[in-house]
Amino acid sequence: MEHLDAIVIGMGPGGETVAGRLLDAGKRVAVVERELIGGECGYYACVPSKTLIRSPEARQSAVEAAGLDRPGLDWPALRAHRDRMIRHLDDSAQVEGYEEQGALVLKGTARVVGRDPWRVAVDGDEYTADHVVVATGSEAVRPPIDGLDALGPDVVWTNREATTLTEIPGRALVVGGGAVAVELGQFLARMGSRVTVVQRGDRLLDREDPRLCELVSEQFDRDGVTVHLGAQVASAVADGDGVVATLDTGERVHADVIVLGSGRRPRGDGLGLAELGVGLDRTALPVDDRCAVAPGLWAVGDVTARLMFTHVAKYQGRLVAANILGGDRRARYTGVPRVVFTHPEIAGVGMTVEQARDQGVDVVTAEVDLAASLARPWTHATDPRGTLGVIADREHGVLVGAWAFGPMVSEWINTAAVAIRSRIPVRDLIDSTPQFPTFNEGYLIALERLDL
Numbered sequence: 001m002e003h004l005d006a007i008v009i010g011m012g013p014g015g016e017t018v019a020g021r022l023l024d025a026g027k028r029v030a031v032v033e034r035e036l037i038g039g040e041c042g043y044y045a046c047v048p049s050k051t052l053i054r055s056p057e058a059r060q061s062a063v064e065a066a067g068l069d070r071p072g073l074d075w076p077a078l079r080a081h082r083d084r085m086i087r088h089l090d091d092s093a094q095v096e097g098y099e100e101q102g103a104l105v106l107k108g109t110a111r112v113v114g115r116d117p118w119r120v121a122v123d124g125d126e127y128t129a130d131h132v133v134v135a136t137g138s139e140a141v142r143p144p145i146d147g148l149d150a151l152g153p154d155v156v157w158t159n160r161e162a163t164t165l166t167e168i169p170g171r172a173l174v175v176g177g178g179a180v181a182v183e184l185g186q187f188l189a190r191m192g193s194r195v196t197v198v199q200r201g202d203r204l205l206d207r208e209d210p211r212l213c214e215l216v217s218e219q220f221d222r223d224g225v226t227v228h229l230g231a232q233v234a235s236a237v238a239d240g241d242g243v244v245a246t247l248d249t250g251e252r253v254h255a256d257v258i259v260l261g262s263g264r265r266p267r268g269d270g271l272g273l274a275e276l277g278v279g280l281d282r283t284a285l286p287v288d289d290r291c292a293v294a295p296g297l298w299a300v301g302d303v304t305a306r307l308m309f310t311h312v313a314k315y316q317g318r319l320v321a322a323n324i325l326g327g328d329r330r331a332r333y334t335g336v337p338r339v340v341f342t343h344p345e346i347a348g349v350g351m352t353v354e355q356a357r358d359q360g361v362d363v364v365t366a367e368v369d370l371a372a373s374l375a376r377p378w379t380h381a382t383d384p385r386g387t388l389g390v391i392a393d394r395e396h397g398v399l400v401g402a403w404a405f406g407p408m409v410s411e412w413i414n415t416a417a418v419a420i421r422s423r424i425p426v427r428d429l430i431d432s433t434p435q436f437p438t439f440n441e442g443y444l445i446a447l448e449r450l451d452l
């Protein structure tokens with residue numbers, strides 16, 4: 001039985017980050033992947049969704065820029081680019097790359113079958129290791145809808161079917177109101193689908209600041225998306241090539257596909273860990289601030305159920321690699337940006353007003369209508385829109401939260417993220433010199449408006 005320095009189970013962005021760093025440090029590493037090296041993110045989530053969203057976004061940006069006509073959108077060409085971006089669901093180059101770096105690449109399903117030392121079985125073969133890193137990610141939750149399980153994947157789409165779609169459905173019923181539902185709902189609407197969103201919560205993106213939710217709802221109105229808030233799909237039955245769904249309000253919605261965007265479930269179960277005395281937090285692996293689950297057992301990414309983002313999986317991956325190599329890095333989740341790649345983009349970072357108040361912060365806020373205050377929105381579009389909100393702690397004179405709705409927010413929200421994470425005093429932020437003309441200048445205006 002081969003003994004390794006480390007076995008990494010699951011090769012999404014979290015696992016890849018740990019494995020790459022340990023290999024660079026000269027460690028003997030086995031990487032185990034049952035599907036495709038690159039994980040959900042690379043093939044069925046971030047990469048295809050952002051690739052698909054880009055073309056309708058660019059088309060709409062063209063409409064909004066002076067002197068441009070609406071460009072045509074060639075779906076087969078966009079689909080072909082998406083297929084290149086997801087490597088035609090072929091990871092042979094990744095397998096070869098890891099082998100060249102000296103990794104033992106095991107394509108199969110891992111189970112942890114022993115401890116002291118950790119022992120991992122992959123399709124009948126067993127390996128021991130000083131360290132095991134679990135990076136098995138998450139999967140789409142199937143909401144409790146009567147009749148859902150009788151419908152096939154041609155009509156019930158998780159993120160997998162949605163991001164690998166080959167034809168644009170005429171009518172889509174999107175269940176949920178988080179990032180998945182909002183991104184995919186807007187994408188389908190802009191590609192010509194008639195989209196109905198059914199959200200259980202009382203707002204879209206209901207964990208974000210209510211002002212941001214309002215702006216998203218207004219945008220969905222402009223995009224012609226029908227939204228049912230505080231509602232659930234009670235049942236669904238086949239109807240010709242599509243489905244007819246009945247909401248708990250009694251309303252009926254006819255659709256060609258149902259798209260599930262109602263949350264994700266960490267994949268910490270099914271690995272055999274509970275049988276070895278490792279407690280789970282439902283299906284998540286409980287990690288301490290070093291991302292350790294037990295001595296020599298680590299977890300990174302969605303399986304830890306911390307913040308389900310690729311940048312968090314990669315952060316935890318950097319930290320675990322450093323800790324395995326003898327360091328003592330501890331995770332802090334303050335100031336992690338949450339971006340929704342709609343058009344205009346949406347982002348939140350740090351606390352909402354309500355969360356800050358709950359924590360006893362003496363909250364002071366400011367909001368800026370970017371078009372009313374800056375030059376950049378007008379050099380960008382003829383009828384610009386965008387809003388930035390900041391949330392500060394009056395007692396300590398620092399930012400504790402920010403949110404924004406506007407062009408390219410994903411590129412400028414990190415300014416607030418760094419300020420929040422590093423507790424840069426607002427007076428120092430006001431003394432900075434963001435370049436002209438940019439959306440970043442909005443921060444100066446918002447900060448000067450704070451009644452600190």
Ligand SMILES: Cc1cc2nc3c(=O)[nH]c(=O)nc-3n(C[C@H](O)[C@H](O)[C@H](O)COP(=O)(O)OP(=O)(O)OC[C@H]3O[C@@H](n4cnc5c(N)ncnc54)[C@H](O)[C@@H]3O)c2cc1C
Binds near residue numbers: 341
């Ligand atoms: C539609 C969609 C869009 C998203 N867009 C973004 C975005 O734009 N930005 C962002 O930051 N986040 C985004 N996310 C979230 C992001 O995809 C996840 O946070 C990220 O993929 C987590 O990475 P991970 O390494 O934890 O796991 P994953 O990417 O889920 O990878 C886990 C891997 O483990 C493998 N595995 C599981 N069990 C086993 C086993 N027993 N043995 C061997 N292998 C196993 C799986 O096959 C998989 O390859 C999006 C999610 C969705 C659904």
Ligand SMILES: NC(=O)c1ccc[n+]([C@@H]2O[C@H](COP(=O)([O-])OP(=O)(O)OC[C@H]3O[C@@H](n4cnc5c(N)ncnc54)[C@H](O)[C@@H]3O)[C@@H](O)[C@H]2O)c1
Binds near residue numbers: 177179180340
């Ligand atoms: N751009 C990005 O970074 C990005 C994009 C997509 C997903 N993600 C991540 O992936 C994870 C999963 O995203 P998600 O949007 O699926 O989940 P989520 O947990 O963020 O949101 C789920 C939403 O669905 C609603 N819901 C739950 N059950 C429902 C039901 N039965 N009927 C109607 N509505 C229901 C909830 O009220 C909630 O608003 C999140 O952590 C998210 O951060 C990130």
